[in-house]
Amino acid sequence: MSSSSVDLLIKGDLVLSDRVLKESCVGVVAGKIVGIYAVEQAPAATETIDATGKLVFPGMVDAHVHSYSNLHEQFENSTAAAAAGGVTTIIEMPYDQGAPVFTPEIYREKIGWIAEKAKVDVALLATLKKEGNVEAIAPLAELGACGFKLSAFETDPYRFPRIDDNVLLEVLPELAKTGLTVGFHAENDVIIEALISRYREQGKTFPKAHCETRPPISETLAVGKLLEFAYWTGAALHIYHASHPRCIDMIDWYRQQGVNVSVETCPHYLILTEDDMAEKKAFAKINPPMRSAEAVAGMWQALLDGRIDWVASDHAPWPLEKKNNPDIFSNGSGAPGVESILPLLFSEGVVKRGLGVVRLAQLLALRPAERFKLAPRKGAISVGADADFAILDPTAEWVFDAAATQSSAKWSPYDGMRVQGKVVRTVLRGKTIFADGKVLAKGGDGCYVPAV
Template sequence: MPSSSKVDLLIKGDLVLSDRVAANTYVGVCSGSIVGIYTEESLPEAKEFIDATGKIVFPGVVDAHVHSYSNLQERFEHSTAAAAAGGVTTIIEMPYDSCGPVFDTNAYTEKQKWIADEAKVDVALLSTIKKQGDLESVDALVELGTCGFKLSAFETCPERFPRIDDNVLWDILPTLAKTDLPVGFHAENDIIIEALIARYKAEGMTYPKAHCETRPPISETLAVSKLLEFAYWTKFSLHIYHSSHPRCLDMIDWYRDQGVDVSVETCPHYLLLSEDDMPEKKAFAKINPPMRSQEAVSGLWQGLFDGRIDWIASDHAPWPLERKSNEAIFNNGSGAPGVESMLPLMFSEAVVKRDMDIVKLGQLLALKPATRFKLSHRKGSIAVGKDADFAIIDPNHEWYFDASVTQSSAKWSPYEGKKVTGKVTQTILRGKTIYADDVVLAKAGDGQYVAAQK
């Protein structure tokens, strides 16, 4: 507590701490950091007071899977504005950009400049590795504060988004293990998928659900099992991105029991949509991996409640509408905007509809990703010494999702028209309100680069 016993900001509400909800409790902020949690009897003076009585004060959400530059209409300008509107105060940015992947210090520092110029929330950066496995820049990237490495078992593009072949992985993973940072993978088997797509195209089968049929669960589970074996033998810290099927969780459990260091995320679309929605949603729900069966969706929900899934991330990929409008499903981009909708959707679906503990949702959306990517010295929880990042939700506010008023450049969503209970009413970044009353107040450059803790 400052010697004046006066704080810059005092917020009252139901605080979602890492282990409990502190109802009708106050949190104090000085110089952008949390300096105290108080009851009515011990309040300091405050220059500014936010009365969120009856509302839920979450830690600022940490979205561990955002693509801001796959579509250059988006950039940090739009993705971080969308984050602010969705209660997300930190994004972890993917290293696969249309303008080139982030595998050396030049690309990395250029992206840091974009953060300084454009970002409206805080940003941590991942790095990647060239297809041939060049590790020359790894130590320098670690020194710059990269929070991990993302690689792929699927070849989207040999330069921008390559598959790293098994022989190369065998060479490089022991070295990456020494960084003590997570190495995450897009886990799909491209040989199976490409053969099926070629067959479907030849036979004129390009209807929406064909996207799911050409990426069967085995195309994901094979890749996950291979990566788990690599993690077992090379001892690197494995992260599985956007898991869509509960069988992946079964395998992960088995390897965890053998000491493998592995984390796994899922995304709202795998919990809220299924392959049965493809005829209606069409390319709006064309995402890799694809939507799965209703049974798989139920299995993922069970995995969330059982603690087998480490966190939820958006996989925000906001293609322009023209990349989502082709009648032939394979001629559309894969991915959907999601950073703005993640917190309200998950509050509505997990807490309101399925009675998930609010503390657990806070862990899934903030604490666990921040911890895994070594950002928890600043991010992920409401605790003294952490950044004063908060997402305030009115838990009773009912509304309908309208993509036309969202902050992403995409202006479309697979959740268009969906009824939601619980609305983000205010987002606070390092003690400064950056979103309130449906308006993004943050300016370009208000966001900061966040380095991983060494």
């Protein structure tokens, strides 16, 4: 490899997509990775970051971030939180308050927001109207959408609609033609709404009622239906935020039949259980809900066995007033998570359960980047890729403090949790955007990443 001078040289334990190179160096020129070197062969550099004794991960790719589901967060806060958590690319959900991303005009406007406000790089998902609007699919794909997000559950008929089966049968073959992945929120709202109505009538509005009114069958029924649609239409399917191991079992069975399907889970389905609802209350009100301790153990096993493609945060922060109603059903659903995903998965996965660091990098960067057509630019430390890095101190022990986080929410279900492994520096395209506990990036330092 060339020994000519580089702009930036980082020395540390490099976590590649297939192995760890201990005490090695990675060189950067013009925001791109140009070489990986043994220390004694490293070129001269304008800037050097000595991360000896630390893990140099690829910049993380969080495949599930909601920046505009409420208007308190927006890119200013979500991407600052990403930078602080070692996440250099977010895949942004299309369910924006007031303007879901289902037309080329809205999509272009959102690209403009990235250029103005984002502090890390952003890829965009598109969605479709409840009635389908097939004619928008090709133009949205041409603008660089990295995939489409639809729902089997209706939160709101305009912003977050259920796409009915007859419409799915029409749109999925058209989506398949784009080669893009179509992901789903998989819950059966007929079952859930009936149960919530019954619980409300009976005055059962305690925290765990959120879990009891969304039993596992309300998720597995939706997953099974979507797998059948993928089987018959040839669509590339993704199941968002799977919470129960039976979902993974079903996906395995369809994969064996040739269905093109990926699945993610989230830290909350690995760390919290339904028994935490009494203490966490609405801070842990997330859809799908927390499951039993047995289900959580099953999700860990599936993750360790390589049956889950990646882990994403489902970052969905709400202001505190949307999370403090004693009636659990009157609170917003979702929690902040983009800042905590890497340290939590390192602490709970690598430290406590022996998850390999290479596997962690695949789960949090490579796999989502590949699936959503952001690779080889994103997702791995490799020559030619963007020089995005998350530098983590594997020995640092600390207590998660929600009040100190970058999200607009300033609360977290993990507040007060002891964590081992801390992000100490984040580098975006060769530029340090987080160090010494401070976000250094400004709005517009992030850029739009179209699918390739």
